[in-house]
Amino acid sequence: MSLKNKHILLGITGGIAAYKCAHLVRLLIKEGAIVKVIMTKAAEEFVTTKTLSVLSKNEVVTAFFDSNDNWNNHVALAEWADAIIIAPLTANTLAKFASGLCDNIVSACYLSARTKVFVAPAMDLDMYQHPTTKKNIDTLRKNGNIIIAAESGELASGLVGEGRMAEPENIIHFVKQYFEENLPLSGKKVLVNAGPTYEAIDPVRFIGNRSSGKMGVAIADEFAKLGADVTLVLGPSHEVPNEKLVTVVKVESAEDMFKACELVFKNVDIAVLAAAVADYKPKSVANSKIKKKDAELSLELTKTTDILETLGKQKKHQLLVGFALETDNILEYAKAKIAKKNLDFIVANSAIEKGAGFGVDTNKVTIIDKHNKMYNFELKSKQAVAKDIVTFALNYLKTEQYK
Numbered sequence: 001m002s003l004k005n006k007h008i009l010l011g012i013t014g015g016i017a018a019y020k021c022a023h024l025v026r027l028l029i030k031e032g033a034i035v036k037v038i039m040t041k042a043a044e045e046f047v048t049t050k051t052l053s054v055l056s057k058n059e060v061v062t063a064f065f066d067s068n069d070n071w072n073n074h075v076a077l078a079e080w081a082d083a084i085i086i087a088p089l090t091a092n093t094l095a096k097f098a099s100g101l102c103d104n105i106v107s108a109c110y111l112s113a114r115t116k117v118f119v120a121p122a123m124d125l126d127m128y129q130h131p132t133t134k135k136n137i138d139t140l141r142k143n144g145n146i147i148i149a150a151e152s153g154e155l156a157s158g159l160v161g162e163g164r165m166a167e168p169e170n171i172i173h174f175v176k177q178y179f180e181e182n183l184p185l186s187g188k189k190v191l192v193n194a195g196p197t198y199e200a201i202d203p204v205r206f207i208g209n210r211s212s213g214k215m216g217v218a219i220a221d222e223f224a225k226l227g228a229d230v231t232l233v234l235g236p237s238h239e240v241p242n243e244k245l246v247t248v249v250k251v252e253s254a255e256d257m258f259k260a261c262e263l264v265f266k267n268v269d270i271a272v273l274a275a276a277v278a279d280y281k282p283k284s285v286a287n288s289k290i291k292k293k294d295a296e297l298s299l300e301l302t303k304t305t306d307i308l309e310t311l312g313k314q315k316k317h318q319l320l321v322g323f324a325l326e327t328d329n330i331l332e333y334a335k336a337k338i339a340k341k342n343l344d345f346i347v348a349n350s351a352i353e354k355g356a357g358f359g360v361d362t363n364k365v366t367i368i369d370k371h372n373k374m375y376n377f378e379l380k381s382k383q384a385v386a387k388d389i390v391t392f393a394l395n396y397l398k399t400e401q402y403k
Helices: 016-030 049-056 074-080 091-099 105-112 125-129 131-142 168-182 214-225 254-265 307-314 330-340 382-399
Strands: 007-012 034-039 083-089 116-121 151-154 160-164 189-194 229-234 246-250 270-273 280-282 301-303 319-326 345-350 365-369 374-376
Touching: 007 016, 007 074, 007 105, 016 034, 016 049, 016 083, 016 168, 034 049, 034 074, 034 105, 074 105, 083 091, 083 105, 083 168, 091 105, 091 116, 091 131, 116 131, 116 168, 125 131, 125 160, 189 214, 189 254, 214 229, 214 246, 214 270, 214 382, 229 254, 254 270, 254 307, 270 307, 270 382, 307 319, 307 330, 319 330, 319 382, 330 345, 330 365, 345 382, 365 382
Parallel strands: 007 034, 007 083, 083 116, 189 229, 189 270, 229 246, 270 319, 319 345
Antiparallel strands: 151 160, 280 301, 345 365, 365 374
8 A cells, every 4th residue: 555645744853863754754754645845943954945845846844834924833733644754753752742842843733633643753862771761762652653773783873782772664564564453444445426417308419417526536535545446436527536445446427327226336335426416317318419400408317326225125134325416495405315325324415505516626515314413514625525525424433333
């Protein structure tokens, strides 16, 4: 597994091993990670911010305020990260972490972390073996941090022994191994559908809608980030998933989408049906382009297969999630769908509210579970909404004791 699209926050403190962090950043980027670097003032004595900025393709943060007196939000930095690496971790910063001191941007981000923190200690032999250092390392371990033990070799003092920062390749290995072993959906299969459907009138024209597929593709990516094997049944859309664990099945019509979803549904653990599927299609499709003859043209329409309702009837062990995009009476229609279509929960949103629905990069949703309990979310990016939906699904699996 690569680190593709993982948000890695690298904290560098003031030890000679800081020079290795340029190589570490390059390796993280090579693995596909998105890297941001934070540094203590002491670290700047060993490696320049310009070097790390060029390699990471992001500005390096060294203080709570930048040169224009703008605040560098340490909480936002910590929340952005999927993992935090502190390398090298000096004896001084180790002691600060163990005691909860917070006097620089690195220690502030550490104390704000909600994700896993990897620390790679680096110091001279006697310092590394000192009882206080061992006690501080044990404290960090007990607090849930992953310790990447120092390696043996020649040290800056000329002594030979333990104290060298782990090589960047070994740090990468630790981080990759963690994501592989600790992904909550590893081994799970997920079905997501997304995008519009096109219902042919003739070889040229079709009935469609304005769905871009962005919301569903973002949901597929979020499930894959958590280790799930995702099948994305995607209608006509230019959107492309970022994650390698997403298998895309391209379809065009509602019937194509139904067949593709039904084919995999019985074998999945979770199904999230986010596509804007046409409710009606022309009863017959012309073999050639319909010519403009009369002032009016009438089309006889017939219902398409209700994919969500059909899969709801077939549902056995699956967690089944639907979407309700409406222009009015949104919550009432959404609640009615839960019972009618045998859903575990539904994601409701407006087609007309500013910043939500089709054709935009943001969304504002309300999740309603099968007990009619509602959860309201603020307007945010569709990627962030996708993360909320996937997190809700994970928590729902735990509370409802799905297997």
